[in-house]
Amino acid sequence: MGVKLEIFRMVIYLTFPVAMFWVSNQAEWFEDHVIQRKRELWPPEKLQEIEExxxxIRKRREEKLLRDAQQNS
Incomplete structure (x- = not known):
């Protein structure tokens, strides 16, 4: 019973990661689940707000650096 049990456990240990890798690399699955969920969480309007x-912030940082550089000169 010991060898059969060990073989069964090894098959389970190897099958699960390989199956997860295979499922997660299916383009249809990725499009349907991951991309759709991303669009639900961060709609394009919110992404535009974040970019703005x-x-x-980038402009403020640049202005501060310019002021600091002018004061130190």
Whole structure:
């Protein structure tokens, strides 16, 4: 019973990761589940707001660096 049990356990240990890898690399599955979920969580309107916020922060940082550089000169 010991060898059969060990073989069964090894098959289970190897099958699960290979099956998960295979499922997660299916293009249809990825499009249906992952991309759709991403669109639900972060709709394009929110992404635009985030990009605008990042741009404002970048501009402020650049202005601060310019002021600091001018003061140190």
């Amino acid at each position: 916020f990042k741009e404002r």
